[in-house]
């Protein structure tokens with residue numbers, strides 16, 4: 001990890017089978033047009049806003065009503081960079097498999113390292129970002145080259161499409177339209193393994209708000225595709241201070257009634273504060289990663 005192979009997908013499928021999850025019919029995404037899922041507001045909230053905890057909803061008031069720009073935060077920048085690199089690696093390995101058809105894992109590994117060097121040669125990144133980039137890229141090269149060897153052992157006669165989907169089973173930044181649920185039209189899931197395994201990468205400490213945001217993705221998926229999504233995965237990625245290594249923690253979540261209701265409550269709070277002219281005031285306990293911390297707490 002963090003790069004999932006076919007074996008990881010089988011492992012998670014087995015885990016999910018061992019975690020039963022009952023969901024009430026009215027809380028399925030396809031029932032977006034009736035309460036409690038029906039959104040009473042016209043404003044469309046970003047799913048990423050739900051991943052921050054702001055008890056008064058001031059975050060939504062600042063962003064949508066006052067159009068206040070969020071302040072630069074190096075930790076959020078670094079997290080976004082990791083997301084971008086994982087997505088970039090995924091599309092590059094798929095493109096190498098489609099276009100240069102490596103005949104062995106060793107050949108894919110060499111091509112991936114060469115591609116990494118070519119990309120880095122035209123980037124102007126701080127040293128710590130370059131290190132992070134290389135660490136992730138190396139791990140992906142090892143993972144996918146081994147995955148290619150295993151797939152080739154299975155059969156030499158797979159179609160290229162079948163082979164690529166077996167070596168790299170996920171689609172990064174899978175797009176969804178969240179408008180029917182009062183959410184943004186350009187929602188993107190970090191990774192989707194067809195048909196329904198949703199995976200979100202997180203570089204912040206585990207928290208309930210990340211789980212609420214994950215429920216939002218599951219509900220949108222149900223709303224659009226009419227397929228139940230009872231579980232999803234958060235993959236926490238934690239880099240050491242010098243970025244020379246990282247740890248991953250996987251959490252398989254039930255998207256159960258209580259999480260779905262928390263989503264509804266938070267979406268409605270944020271949407272109502274975004275729709276009114278009244279400042280809801282400061283939250284008693286601000287999210288340490290909130291992008292408006294310097295606005296609310298330092299006089300901005």
Ligand code: SF4
Nearest residue numbers: 054059283286290296
């Ligand atoms: S800093 Fe606190 S009050 Fe302001 S938006 Fe963030 S969580 Fe809400």
